[in-house]
Amino acid sequence: MEPVASLNDIANEFICEEIEEYLERPDEIERFIEMFAQASTDMQDIAAALIDGDHHTVDELTENALTEGTEALEIMDDGLIAGMGIVGIKFRENFIFVPEVLACARAMKAGMAHIEPILSESGIEPVGTVIMGTVKGDLHDIGKNLCIMMLRGAGFVVHDLGVDTSEDEFIEAVEEYEAPILGMSALLTTTMPNMGKTIDAFIDEDLREEVKIMVGGAPVTQTFADDMGADGYGKDALACVALAKQFLEETDEEW
Numbered sequence: 662m663e664p665v666a667s668l669n670d671i672a673n674e675f676i677c678e679e680i681e682e683y684l685e686r687p688d689e690i691e692r693f694i695e696m697f698a699q700a701s702t703d704m705q706d707i708a709a710a711l712i713d714g715d716h717h718t719v720d721e722l723t724e725n726a727l728t729e730g731t732e733a734l735e736i737m738d739d740g741l742i743a744g745m746g747i748v749g750i751k752f753r754e755n756f757i758f759v760p761e762v763l764a765c766a767r768a769m770k771a772g773m774a775h776i777e778p779i780l781s782e783s784g785i786e787p788v789g790t791v792i793m794g795t796v797k798g799d800l801h802d803i804g805k806n807l808c809i810m811m812l813r814g815a816g817f818v819v820h821d822l823g824v825d826t827s828e829d830e831f832i833e834a835v836e837e838y839e840a841p842i843l844g845m846s847a848l849l850t851t852t853m854p855n856m857g858k859t860i861d862a863f864i865d866e867d868l869r870e871e872v873k874i875m876v877g878g879a880p881v882t883q884t885f886a887d888d889m890g891a892d893g894y895g896k897d898a899l900a901c902v903a904l905a906k907q908f909l910e911e912t913d914e915e916w
């Protein structure tokens with residue numbers, strides 16, 4: 662059996678204190694200790710600055726890590742997303758509120774600004790067009806933006822409709838760009854049903870057969886995606902790219 666990591670395996674003291682002070686569920690404590698114990702000290706430092714809402718430090722540390730040769734994907738997973746995981750729990754448990762989370766989101770974006778050109782740079786011929794947007798009523802865009810970076814890096818042309826996207830806006834974009842793939846993101850249980858409503862709107866317009874629809878976002882599950890009639894669900898940005906590629910193959914076969 663693999664030895665279980667402990668707080669002693671995490672070099673960054675701020676992270677250790679955050680875990681001790683704010684995490685209560687045993688499964689979450691174990692998951693975050695494992696996650697940070699296997700991350701390099703540089704990644705722990707990026708995560709700590711993000712949790713602290715310090716965008717200047719995230720900006721500087723991300724730039725340094727890239728200069729020193731750290732992979733953009735490692736920074737995204739072990740630094741930025743790992744740090745945001747702690748922020749999410751503190752927010753859920755009411756230890757912090759919207760203003761603090763906004764500061765953390767700003768710090769996340771400061772880091773993403775450095776990794777974006779790298780992840781989006783594909784150097785290959787465009788392979789297909791994807792429309793991406795966060796559904797109506799929902800302003801969360803960090804995860805959607807990570808998916809877009811990765812899709813672009815895989816050679817997709819992505820039209821980003823931003824946040825709070827209505828059913829009509831999705832339909833107009835798919836028609837305008839003749840896009841065979843649509844991706845929708847939702848982070849709120851209250852806005853998740855708008856994914857289903859958008860799918861229904863495509864059916865009403867007789868356009869459902871024209872487009873493959875994928876969905877994602879923290880509260881979305883495979884079951885929810887199946888129930889509302891999506892063609893696929895992806896749990897993260899890598900899964901988003903894998904789905905888009907799978908859709909392209911399926912579309913080619915249909916032709």
Ligand code: B12
Pocket residue numbers: 742745748749750752753754759760762763766798799800801802803804805807808844845846847848849850851875876877878879880894895896897898899900901904
């Ligand atoms: C940052 C954040 C905010 C920021 C958003 C900033 C921004 N520009 O995005 C701000 C402060 C604005 C905010 C506001 C609110 N938030 Co908020 N927020 C978060 C937080 C902490 C992190 C979200 C995030 O960025 N995660 C990191 C990214 C990388 O992960 P991700 O989005 O899940 O994306 C990944 C995957 O899901 C997937 N993916 C995402 N989209 C797609 C799409 C496709 C097609 C595919 C295949 C994959 C995919 O790939 C991504 C990369 O790996 C979450 C906590 C959490 N656990 O998610 C709460 C959370 C989502 N928020 C929550 C709430 C309640 C709110 C507010 C209602 C608070 C309020 N009282 O005002 C408002 C709502 C505003 C609105 N109308 O949208 C709740 C939702 C609870 C619920 N059951 O619905 C959460 C879960 C926090 C909590 N536990 O209470 N929030």
